[in-house]
Amino acid sequence: GESVGLHLPTLSVQEGDNSIINCAYSNSASDYFIWYKQESGKGPQFIIDIRSNMDKRQGQRVTVLLNKTVKHLSLQIAATQPGDSAVYFCAEKGPANQFYFGTGTSLTVIP
Amino acid sequence: EAGVVQSPRYKIIEKKQPVAFWCNPISGHNTLYWYRQNLGQGPELLIRYENEEAVDDSQLPKDRFSAERLKGVDSTLKIQPAELGDSAVYLCASSPRSLQDTEAFFGQGTRLTVV
Numbered sequence: 001g002e003s004v005g006l007h008l009p010t011l012s013v014q015e016g017d018n019s020i021i022n023c024a025y026s027n028s029a030s031d032y033f034i035w036y037k038q039e040s041g042k043g044p045q046f047i048i049d050i051r052s053n054m055d056k057r058q059g060q061r062v063t064v065l066l067n068k069t070v071k072h073l074s075l076q077i078a079a080t081q082p083g084d085s086a087v088y089f090c091a092e093k094g095p096a097n098q099f100y101f102g103t104g105t106s107l108t109v110i111p
Numbered sequence: 112e113a114g115v116v117q118s119p120r121y122k123i124i125e126k127k128q129p130v131a132f133w134c135n136p137i138s139g140h141n142t143l144y145w146y147r148q149n150l151g152q153g154p155e156l157l158i159r160y161e162n163e164e165a166v167d168d169s170q171l172p173k174d175r176f177s178a179e180r181l182k183g184v185d186s187t188l189k190i191q192p193a194e195l196g197d198s199a200v201y202l203c204a205s206s207p208r209s210l211q212d213t214e215a216f217f218g219q220g221t222r223l224t225v226v
Contacts, residue, residue, distance in 0.1 A: 032212040043115070043202055043217030044154065051212055089153050098144075098167055099215060101153030 012108045019077040021105045023090035028071060032093040035064060035075045038104070039086045047075070047088075077107075085109045113137070115218035117203050123224045129191035132221045136184070136205030143180055144215055145188050146202040154202055160186065161208075193225045 013019045025033070031052035036044035048059045050066050050073075057064050063076040073090050087104040094100055116135040124130050136143050141162050146154035157176065159167040162183035171178065175194070180186040190197055200222050204215040 034214050036217075041219070043204075043219050046214040046216070049212070049214055091153075093212070096167060098156050098159055101155070103151070104153050 009103065010106045010108070012110060013080050015080060015082060015109050015111050017080055019075075019080045019084070019107060019109075021075045021077075021088050021107065023073040023075075023102055025071050025073060025090070025092045027092065027094060028068070029095055030092045033064070033066065033073055034091045034093075034099070035062075035073075036089045036091060036101075037084075037086045038089065044089060080107075080109050082109045082111055115203055115205055115216055117201075117218035117221055119221055120219065121222050121224075123226060124193055126195055126225050127192040129189065130193050130223060131187050131189045132201050132203075132223075134186045134188070134203030134218060136186070136203070137216055139207065140205035140216075141183070141208045142206045142215075143186050144202075144204040144206075145178060145186070146204065148200045148202055148220070150199075157188070190223075193223075195225050198223055198225045 034049045035047040037047050038044045048062050048064050050057045050064045055066050061078045065074045077084055085108050087106050089101050089104045091099040091101045118133050122130055143160040145157040147157055148154045156170055158165055158171045158178050160180045163180050176190055178188045200220040202217055202220045204217045206213050206215045
């Protein structure tokens with residue numbers, strides 16, 4: 001199968017600071033990527049997506065950066081809030097139109 | 112609009128017993144996925160449906176797992192017999208059509224504990 005991995009399994013940030021979560025993917029043919037947020041006891045929730053013809057996309061307080069040269073994806077959360085505490089997954093859409101998920105990064109926001 | 116609905120939320124069974132999970136996707140979504148999520152890991156695809164057709168079941172352990180999506184709407188995932196290693200969260204997701212670049216919407220999952 002495909003390999004979508006994360007550099008850091010855990011991340012702790014102070015409330016109000018910016019957070020950066022990184023992800024590496026292995027299939028250079030993948031052309032669509034999603035960041036999901038998963039809170040305890042819930043299913044993954046869509047945050048933001050990006051297609052391979054873009055290198056940056058912004059949402060509300062979130063920005064996704066895509067570097068196809070090194071097959072790297074990052075999620076930036078501005079002014080991190082306690083409600084942002086969760087596990088974040090990047091997902092890669094493979095050539096067979098299925099999503100491959102990484103292990104996830106657990107983000108803890110310290111008040 | 113209701114999201115993806117799964118039931119039950121929790122299930123505890125003894126090993127060797129059968130178990131079934133039910134999923135109602137978002138109305139109009141042609142694509143339905145079943146994922147398994149082990150503790151501390153990301154979801155892993157078990158099976159993907161396009162309408163009523165299973166187009167990708169390569170990761171489904173067919174000796175004990177089965178799934179169906181009659182009429183291309185609701186779906187059930189069954190395990191018979193269950194083993195201790197099947198303890199996990201089983202997630203159902205749907206999307207309008209997998210050939211489009213659109214996210215999959217997830218249900219809350221069924222947490223299975225096999226004892």
